[in-house]
Amino acid sequence: MDEIAVRADVSKVTVYRHFSDKDSLFIAAVTAAIDEAELGTRSLVDGLGGSDRLERDLTVFARRHIADVTRPHLLRMRRMIIAEAQRFPDLAAAWHRAGPERAHRNLAHQLSRLAERGLLDVRDPLLAAQHLNYLILSVPVNEAMFTGRVHPFRPRQLDRWADEAVRVFLAGYAPTSRAEVAGVKRPLGPS
C-alpha cells in the first residue's frame, strides 16, 4: 500500500479511502485490466450477430482477441490468479466473472443471433462460445502458462492460430455440419 501511495503521489490514507484493504485493491486492479482488454473486442463481438460476412468478421475478432489476451501483463496476471485461486477465491472469481464468463456470455448471445438467421447451427450457445474462445486462445495461452515464456508471440503466428480457429469453428457449427458428420452408419471420408 505504501508503494502504491508513492507511485500515485497520494497519501496512504487516500488509498485506504478508496480501497478498504489490499484484497479489494487487488481485485480492482485485476478487474480494470480485464475490462480494458475486453473493451478492445467489445464492438467486434457486438457486430457478429448481424454480420453478412461472417468468416471475415470472425477472423477480425479472433485476430484482435488473441493479440489482446496474450499481452505479457495479462499472461502474468493469469498465472498469478491461477496460482492464488484457492487462497484468494474472491480474486479468482472476480477475474472469472469479468473475463471468460462475460466473454463467453457475450459471444454466446451473438452466436444465437447467427443461429436464428440460419448462418450457424448452434444447439448450445454457451458451449459454442467456449469452443470458439478456446480454439482461438488455448495454444498460446497454455504455452505461456507452462513455459514461463516472457517474450511476446510473433503477430504472424498469432494470426495463423486465429485463422485456423475460425476455420475449425465455422466447420463445426456450419448449418450442414451435423448431418455430414453424424453418421456411425456413414463412414467418414471418401466412400
Added chain:
Amino acid sequence: MDEIAVRADVSKVTVYRHFSDKDSLFIAAVTAAIDEAELGTRSLVDGLGGSDRLERDLTVFARRHIADVTRPHLLRMRRMIIAEAQRFPDLAAAWHRAGPERAHRNLAHQLSRLAERGLLDVRDPLLAAQHLNYLILSVPVNEAMFTGRVHPFRPRQLDRWADEAVRVFLAGYAPTSRAEVAGVKRPLGPS
C-alpha cells in the same frame, strides 16, 4: 525430505541417494503422475490412425482423456506448476514435455495416418492435435483453474464435453470441410 523418508519408511540418506535434491524429487513425482495419466489413453491414441470407426474411437479416447486429466490430483498439480513456472522453469518444462508436448506429438502422428488414408484433411498435424486436445479439455480445465473448485466434475457432463469436442473436430478436419467453408465467395448458410 524428512516427511517423505518417514512415509516411505526409509532413511533420509536413502531418499537423497535416489534424488539429489528437492527439485529433482519434485520433477520425478510430477513426471510419474503424468506418465500414469498418459498410460491410460496410450493404447486408445495408438489405435486411432488405423481406425475404421473414427467417430466412435475418437469419442472413446476423448471421454477417457477428459476423465483422466480432470482428476483432482492432476488439476492441483497443474495449478502448482503454472504458479511456479517462472521460479522453477525445469519443473514446468518437465511437465510440458511429459504432458501436453508428448500428447500432442502422439496425437499428431495418428492424425497424419488418418490424413494419409483420406479420412481427415490435416495440413498441420500438430495444430490439429492441439485443437482436438484443447476442444476436449479447455472448458473443465479452465473452470477448475479459475474457480479453485475441488469437487470432481460429473461424468455425464465430462462425456458431453468430450462428445461435442469430437463433433467439432471431425467437422473441422473432414476431408470436405475446407472447400465448404473456404468461400468468401460463397456466403455461409443456406443459399
